[in-house]
Amino acid sequence: MKLTLKVWRQKNNKAAGQFETYNVEANEHMSFLEMMDVLNEQLIDDKKEPVSFEHDCREGICGTCNMVINGQAHGPQKGTTTCQLHMRHFKEGDTITVEPWRATAFPVIKDLVVDRSSFDRIIQAGGYISVNTGQAVDGNAIPIEKDVALKAFDAATCIGCGACVSACPNGSAMLFTSAKVSHLGLLPQGEVEHSRRVINMVAQMDKEGFGMCSNVGACSAECPKEISLENIARMNREYFKAVLTSDVK
Amino acid sequence: MKLESKIPKGALDTKWNDYKSNVALVAPNNKRKIDVIIVGTGLAGASAAATLGELGYNVKAFTFHDSPRRAHSIAAQGGINAAKNYQNDGDSIHRLFYDTIKGGDYRSREANVHRLAEVSTQIIDQCVAQGVPFAREYGGLLENRSFGGVQVSRTFYARGQTGQQLLIGAYQALSRQISLGTVTMYNRHEMVDLVVIDGKARGIIARNLLTGKLERFSAHCVVLGTGGYGNVFYLSTNAMSCNVSAAWRSVKKGALMANPCFTQIHPTCIPQSGEYQSKLTLMSESLRNDGRVWVPKSQEDAQAIQKGKKTALDIPDSERDYFLERRYPAFGNLVPRDVASRAAKVECDKGLGVSPTGLAVFLDFSSAIERYGKSEAHSKGMNASKEQIIAMGTKIVEAKYGNLFEMYEKISGENPYVYPMKIYPAVHYTMGGLWVDYNLETNISGLFAMGEANFSDHGANRLGASALMQGLADGYFVLPYTIGTFLSKEISTPTISTNSPEFEQAEKASQERIEGLINVKGNQSVESFHRRLGKIMWDYCGMSRTTEGLKKGRQMIRELRAEFYKDVYVPGQSNDYNPELEKAYRVADFLEMGELMMLDALERNESCGGHFREEYQTPEGEAMRDDENYCFVSAWEWDDQNPILHKEDLIFENVELKTRSYK
Ligand code: SF4
Numbered sequence: 001m002k003l004t005l006k007v008w009r010q011k012n013n014k015a016a017g018q019f020e021t022y023n024v025e026a027n028e029h030m031s032f033l034e035m036m037d038v039l040n041e042q043l044i045d046d047k048k049e050p051v052s053f054e055h056d057c058r059e060g061i062c063g064t065c066n067m068v069i070n071g072q073a074h075g076p077q078k079g080t081t082t083c084q085l086h087m088r089h090f091k092e093g094d095t096i097t098v099e100p101w102r103a104t105a106f107p108v109i110k111d112l113v114v115d116r117s118s119f120d121r122i123i124q125a126g127g128y129i130s131v132n133t134g135q136a137v138d139g140n141a142i143p144i145e146k147d148v149a150l151k152a153f154d155a156a157t158c159i160g161c162g163a164c165v166s167a168c169p170n171g172s173a174m175l176f177t178s179a180k181v182s183h184l185g186l187l188p189q190g191e192v193e194h195s196r197r198v199i200n201m202v203a204q205m206d207k208e209g210f211g212m213c214s215n216v217g218a219c220s221a222e223c224p225k226e227i228s229l230e231n232i233a234r235m236n237r238e239y240f241k242a243v244l245t246s247d248v249k
Numbered sequence: 250m251k252l253e254s255k256i257p258k259g260a261l262d263t264k265w266n267d268y269k270s271n272v273a274l275v276a277p278n279n280k281r282k283i284d285v286i287i288v289g290t291g292l293a294g295a296s297a298a299a300t301l302g303e304l305g306y307n308v309k310a311f312t313f314h315d316s317p318r319r320a321h322s323i324a325a326q327g328g329i330n331a332a333k334n335y336q337n338d339g340d341s342i343h344r345l346f347y348d349t350i351k352g353g354d355y356r357s358r359e360a361n362v363h364r365l366a367e368v369s370t371q372i373i374d375q376c377v378a379q380g381v382p383f384a385r386e387y388g389g390l391l392e393n394r395s396f397g398g399v400q401v402s403r404t405f406y407a408r409g410q411t412g413q414q415l416l417i418g419a420y421q422a423l424s425r426q427i428s429l430g431t432v433t434m435y436n437r438h439e440m441v442d443l444v445v446i447d448g449k450a451r452g453i454i455a456r457n458l459l460t461g462k463l464e465r466f467s468a469h470c471v472v473l474g475t476g477g478y479g480n481v482f483y484l485s486t487n488a489m490s491c492n493v494s495a496a497w498r499s500v501k502k503g504a505l506m507a508n509p510c511f512t513q514i515h516p517t518c519i520p521q522s523g524e525y526q527s528k529l530t531l532m533s534e535s536l537r538n539d540g541r542v543w544v545p546k547s548q549e550d551a552q553a554i555q556k557g558k559k560t561a562l563d564i565p566d567s568e569r570d571y572f573l574e575r576r577y578p579a580f581g582n583l584v585p586r587d588v589a590s591r592a593a594k595v596e597c598d599k600g601l602g603v604s605p606t607g608l609a610v611f612l613d614f615s616s617a618i619e620r621y622g623k624s625e626a627h628s629k630g631m632n633a634s635k636e637q638i639i640a641m642g643t644k645i646v647e648a649k650y651g652n653l654f655e656m657y658e659k660i661s662g663e664n665p666y667v668y669p670m671k672i673y674p675a676v677h678y679t680m681g682g683l684w685v686d687y688n689l690e691t692n693i694s695g696l697f698a699m700g701e702a703n704f705s706d707h708g709a710n711r712l713g714a715s716a717l718m719q720g721l722a723d724g725y726f727v728l729p730y731t732i733g734t735f736l737s738k739e740i741s742t743p744t745i746s747t748n749s750p751e752f753e754q755a756e757k758a759s760q761e762r763i764e765g766l767i768n769v770k771g772n773q774s775v776e777s778f779h780r781r782l783g784k785i786m787w788d789y790c791g792m793s794r795t796t797e798g799l800k801k802g803r804q805m806i807r808e809l810r811a812e813f814y815k816d817v818y819v820p821g822q823s824n825d826y827n828p829e830l831e832k833a834y835r836v837a838d839f840l841e842m843g844e845l846m847m848l849d850a851l852e853r854n855e856s857c858g859g860h861f862r863e864e865y866q867t868p869e870g871e872a873m874r875d876d877e878n879y880c881f882v883s884a885w886e887w888d889d890q891n892p893i894l895h896k897e898d899l900i901f902e903n904v905e906l907k908t909r910s911y912k
């Protein structure tokens with residue numbers, strides 16, 4: 001299939017970016033990134049600079065890939081990362097725009113590559129259970145109801161890609177943060193530090209310049225792991241409870 | 250060079266405990282003054298960095314990713330083994346030890362493997378405490394499943410995302426230490442050289458991938474958790490940026506590379522669909538618990554399927570050959586990976602493959618769907634119709650493997666609940682790696698290697714769900730002890746300066762090497778060289794190997810390497826963010842590693858585990874090991890013309906060497 005690509009090119013964080021138009025020949029079995037590989041091979045053959053984009057596992061699990069395709073984070077297919085999107089979802093003659101994540105808290109590094117280290121800092125602010133190696137009790141000493149374990153698991157499948165932030169008109173990181181708060185808070189192991197965790201993670205989120213949540217719901221709709229909005233509601237509840245009852249400042 | 254394995258004396262099952270009670274310790278006040286560099290933040294690297302940070306060492310951790318949460322450990326699907334015997338089905342530390350030794354075709358060290366089996370149980374406890382959401386029974390207890398090559402259920406799992414959940418657990422533990430200031434994290438920093446001073450590993454040169462600048466980092470010792478080298482084959486299930494460079498740069502500084510030819514070809518991957526393909530995707534081995542592997546009995550049927558004139562559904566049961574069940578009745582579809590892969594290749598070589606390329610076999614869930622559906626109907630006391638049974642069975646299969654089926658459908662465009670999956674073997678894991686002793690220390694003093702980056706635990710073939718186990722065992726429970734043997738002697742060594750001639754020289758050499766690649770200014774892309782290297786490796790050093798092929802392959806790689814340095818084209822600058830350049834220096838190292846693999850495979854005149862030499866097989870096509878002459882670890886010292894082979898004899902005192910049989 002013959003395609004026209006409009007790709008965001010930006011030399012670095014300081015430079016202004018612009019769209020460049022390219023023609024590529026793809027086939028329907030390719031993944032979207034393999035189609036981008038074809039474009040880059042073409043550019044390299046012409047001794048031009050290839051498009052920088054990030055990717056690694058190409059299996060939808062590492063959370064590295066990030067493209068806004070035709071205005072949608074990770075493209076048109078629901079519950080799918082950019083790397084798992086295949087060209088059979090496009091047709092001959094299509095024009096496709098490709099942009100990086102758009103969010104203040106994710107500055108562009110080059111072309112389609114952005115800096116998501118703000119996510120790491122949110123986790124560092126409390127997205128863990130404080131247990132040193134060797135301190136654990138026997139695994140079966142902590143029985144967990146199957147349904148609770150499944151709920152925690154659903155929240156834990158977040159891959160930290162940042163599509164939720166890019167999709168949100170306010171650039172909010174509520175879905176990402178609440179997924180971690182839910183994952184750990186739902187489990188008995190994580191309960192002890194729960195209040196402190198919620199307060200500190202939310203504070204870090206604000207500090208990084210992520211926007212407020214105004215219940216648009218685009219985050220969950222474009223999340224490749226379909227993380228549920230329920231998590232945001234849960235975090236809001238827990239946050240207010242924690243602020244009212246805890247001494248953590 | 251005499252290779253000292255430093256295995257402690259004493260009985261196999263008390264060695265590790267005795268060692269732990271006697272190992273030299275570093276006092277807390279001294280730990281604060283000791284710097285440790287850890288390269289790589291996958292399961293091994295992140296768990297080690299977190300644990301050493303907790304202990305009070307000054308840790309500097311490095312990853313080339315944008316975040317320590319991205320390493321390829323994250324993609325492991327099926328599970329993690331542990332000898333918990335929660336199922337009361339006869340499992341024990343000894344059985345896990347024995348299965349691993351046997352599964353590895355008697356080419357690993359008894360003492361290392363036993364230690365691995367011992368600490369396996371602690372890993373599960375640790376991960377549960379961290380909040381890893383393992384699968385649970387209705388009673389709230391941990392659930393297990395079985396995996397290839399064993400007859401007990403000892404695999405703990407988190408749907409098909411076990412690696413992800415374990416890595417996130419380690420990443421969170423690491424994040425906690427970063428916030429406490431015990432670990433300094435260097436994201437987007439790639440090790441490009443090892444710095445050795447007076448025979449000891451004292452630092453690294455890292456390239457800041459954002460600026461392209463080389464930076465110097467010193468420490469009292471250096472630990473590598475940098476993964477395997479499967480990407481030498483170009484197409485593999487590894488992530489795109491997995492590479493051998495950290496290990497290979499260490500080899501260039503004198504470390505030995507052990508058993509490089511032991512590579513694992515995983516039987517259940519989604520087959521290649523075209524020339525543009527950039528990587529292959531694994532379908533978890535856990536699927537073989539319920540999937541049956543088959544090809545048509547007749548070539549006519551196979552051809553009709555290849556041409557798209559028939560589908561699997563048109564082939565009646567009587568015309569299907571469930572070849573694993575036929576050849577290996579005792580283990581059936583659950584034979585180890587090397588055996589399953591070779592069997593699939595044999596059928597495809599006979600022209601019985603089922604994809605347009607002829608390189609695929611079916612993995613069929615219809616029997617499982619029916620079985621589960623029937624038992625569900627039975628438990629509900631229903632007199633169910635066939636459709637109802639299938640609908641109920643499909644639901645159960647979906648609950649078990651839903652995300653894998655979905656992934657299959659996304660990639661192949663076919664619905665695996667209706668049409669059986671098509672699978673073919675692909676490179677997945679490398680058992681070989683840096684030679685280490687019992688302390689996980691390489692022959693360069695102060696240089697340690699963990700996880701897939703070392704060679705020590707899986708012999709010639711790794712069992713499923715054991716990679717996660719080894720990565721975390723090394724990082725959480727082994728290295729934090731064994732590193733004391735080295736560091737306890739370093740407590741009065743002051744902070745290592747980065748101004749020494751050794752640092753200077755290493756930085757200069759790296760700069761020249763990297764500039765050199767840009768300055769070739771040839772006409773062929775890095776990718777095209779990598780693809781050609783992969784093809785040579787797969788054709789001559791893949792699932793089956795011959796003397797002639799290996800000799801030819803080695804020669805071809807040498808020629809390819811010469812062409813690479815004459816005609817590669819790397820766009821952009823070295824002092825800039827430049828992903829093409831990163832690829833270039835990684836491929837340059839693969840070009841040497843590939844050659845060493847060919848040589849190792851050529852020297853090993855036997856078939857064992859993942860290493861199958863056509864000359865050494867039984868009349869039924871099973872591997873023929875030669876314990877008389879090859880019961881050793883090959884540890885290679887690199888030399889551009891004639892790499893030198895050192896041998897460490899493997900001594901088995903607790904298990905009897907037997908022909909591995911899964912019949
Ligand atoms: S919540 Fe979804 S979109 Fe946001 S980072 Fe996690 S996986 Fe990505």
Ligand code: FES
Nearest residue numbers: 056058063065083
């Ligand atoms: S490349 Fe890993 S999720 Fe897309």
